[in-house]
Amino acid sequence: MSGKIPITVARGDGIGPEIMDATLHIILEAGAPIEPEFIEIGEKVYLAGHSAGITDDAWESLRRTKVFLKAPITTPQGGGFKSLNVTTRKTLGLYANVRPAVSYHPFVPTKHPGMDVVIIRENEEDLYAGIEHQQTPDVVQSLKIISRPGSERIARFAFEYARQYGRKKVTAFTKDNIMKMSDGLFHEIFREVAKEYPDIEAEHWIVDIGMAKMADTPENFDVILMPNLYGDIGSDITAQIAGSVGLAGSANIGDHAAMFEAIHGSAPRRAGQNLANPSGLLHGAIMMLVHIGLNETATLVHNAWLKTIEDGVHTYDIARGGPSVGTKEFAEAVVQRLGEKPQQLKAVDYGKNTVGGEGGPLQKPMPLTLSKSYNPKRELNGVDVYMYNTELSPEELGKKLEELAGPEFKLTVISNRGVKVYPEGFPETFLSDNWRCRFEAREPGTATRAGIRALLERLENAGLEWVKLDNLYLFDGQLAYSLDQGQ
Numbered sequence: 166m167s168g169k170i171p172i173t174v175a176r177g178d179g180i181g182p183e184i185m186d187a188t189l190h191i192i193l194e195a196g197a198p199i200e201p202e203f204i205e206i207g208e209k210v211y212l213a214g215h216s217a218g219i220t221d222d223a224w225e226s227l228r229r230t231k232v233f234l235k236a237p238i239t240t241p242q243g244g245g246f247k248s249l250n251v252t253t254r255k256t257l258g259l260y261a262n263v264r265p266a267v268s269y270h271p272f273v274p275t276k277h278p279g280m281d282v283v284i285i286r287e288n289e290e291d292l293y294a295g296i297e298h299q300q301t302p303d304v305v306q307s308l309k310i311i312s313r314p315g316s317e318r319i320a321r322f323a324f325e326y327a328r329q330y331g332r333k334k335v336t337a338f339t340k341d342n343i344m345k346m347s348d349g350l351f352h353e354i355f356r357e358v359a360k361e362y363p364d365i366e367a368e369h370w371i372v373d374i375g376m377a378k379m380a381d382t383p384e385n386f387d388v389i390l391m392p393n394l395y396g397d398i399g400s401d402i403t404a405q406i407a408g409s410v411g412l413a414g415s416a417n418i419g420d421h422a423a424m425f426e427a428i429h430g431s432a433p434r435r436a437g438q439n440l441a442n443p444s445g446l447l448h449g450a451i452m453m454l455v456h457i458g459l460n461e462t463a464t465l466v467h468n469a470w471l472k473t474i475e476d477g478v479h480t481y482d483i484a485r486g487g488p489s490v491g492t493k494e495f496a497e498a499v500v501q502r503l504g505e506k507p508q509q510l511k512a513v514d515y516g517k518n519t520v521g522g523e524g525g526p527l528q529k530p531m532p533l534t535l536s537k538s539y540n541p542k543r544e545l546n547g548v549d550v551y552m553y554n555t556e557l558s559p560e561e562l563g564k565k566l567e568e569l570a571g572p573e574f575k576l577t578v579i580s581n582r583g584v585k586v587y588p589e590g591f592p593e594t595f596l597s598d599n600w601r602c603r604f605e606a607r608e609p610g611t612a613t614r615a616g617i618r619a620l621l622e623r624l625e626n627a628g629l630e631w632v633k634l635d636n637l638y639l640f641d642g643q644l645a646y647s648l649d650q651g652q
């Protein structure tokens with residue numbers, strides 16, 4: 166090897182090859198000691214029969230270099246093709262999605278001239294676990310999974326990111342007024358981790374009003390931490406209102422590898438015409454340079470890019486009818502400005518190189534100390550039995566289940582779509598065919614698995630059809646499950 170840092174590079178589809186060539190040209194001219202290894206991904210690979218759009222050789226390179234600079238790809242129309250982004254993210258465990266959204270006023274039009282926020286989105290959990298079931302003809306369920314280690318890892322990542330990039334505040338968005346357990350855990354862990362970073366301000370907003378404020382006065386935010394779904398939506402909002410969807414880059418970071426890209430797609434209609442703006446991918450590449458410890462090259466490239474934008478050298482998408490240059494000419498203009506700094510826009514400084522040393526803090530696995538020290542006493546307290554029922558009224562079902570509950574359990578509540586319907590439900594409540602029947606131990610924490618099996622057998626013998634179970638636990642003596650609306 167040449168002593169250079171190997172990185173895996175995919176030139177992608179559509180405008181991908183042009184913007185990748187431009188990006189590599191700029192960072193190599195800036196002196197980045199990298200050795201690109203090119204892999205084939207995307208449309209051709211899909212059409213050759215690899216349903217995930219990537220080959221085994223490509224995985225070998227990715228696992229070895231651990232750094233992936235990826236141009237956008239075209240996902241062929243029609244079924245059977247899996248999203249390459251989701252596959253890469255899940256296979257390599259890229260748990261943190263980082264998306265800076267910056268406005269470049271007055272050079273790129275925006276309603277938010279002072280905007281400079283970074284969204285940190287948890288990338289693996291939440292509703293994106295993709296665990297869905299149709300339980301009954303009426304009801305489909307999607308599981309929202311939030312884990313303690315997953316929340317700790319991403320919260321630490323957000324604070325480490327803030328420190329590494331000299332940011333002052335981390336704001337978490339959750340909906341823990343409604344999802345008290347899942348979003349509540351994410352929030353609680355955020356609060357705990359924040360205590361270890363007294364130099365960084367921590368705040369929390371309920372996601373609805375938080376996002377409204379973010380869209381209205383983004384200059385009041387700095388780093389924003391969100392669970393997966395809110396982060397997906399929120400990061401598109403911030404990119405759009407910064408006025409720079411075509412300029413934004415994104416990093417996906419895990420303990421074993423990291424992937425860097427533009428947030429836009431392969432824009433097939435613009436392909437092969439030397440029109441596309443390479444800036445989004447270049448911003449992804451700048452994040453990559455910092456990630457691999459080439460901070461000084463990142464500073465050099467980023468400042469040259471800012472100066473280029475400031476000098477009015479724009480590709481068609483941001484020229485808005487004014488004079489514009491092509492992809493190659495834009496890249497050349499950035500190369501010519503290497504060593505220069507912007508006059509009006511804020512210059513960046515990523516500090517000294519860390520390559521050869523220990524690497525930046527974001528390259529290391531985040532310690533999971535809070536999760537590891539959590540060891541609650543667990544006691545079985547009962548079971549929620551979901552039943553398919555289209556015949557019995559709430560009263561009839563309730564009376565029948567009370568008889569079947571047996572000596573170990575009492576039927577405490579029946580709910581339908583989360584609303585209590587027995588005892589004492591309201592006739593106005595809409596009833597689906599899916600009923601959640603809660604059996605709790607007569608003495609707290611004394612339920613047994615054998616007791617649950619016997620209960621299920623009694624239900625079946627009485628001609629009732631159960632479709633799903635959730636065990637009910639006490640954790641350190643506290644109810645580890647939610648109450649129903651109206652309970």
Ligand code: NAD
Nearest residue numbers: 237238239240411428429430431432433435441442443482
């Ligand atoms: P797109 O982002 O490719 O294009 C949207 C619009 O923005 C188009 O008008 C396009 O011309 C313009 N645009 C995008 N990037 C530009 C650039 N760098 N310079 C100048 N103009 C640019 O979105 P789309 O049209 O919805 O999707 C096209 C293809 O890209 C689809 O096959 C889609 O699946 C794929 N896609 C890939 C990724 C990825 O690989 N990460 C992300 C999104 C979409």
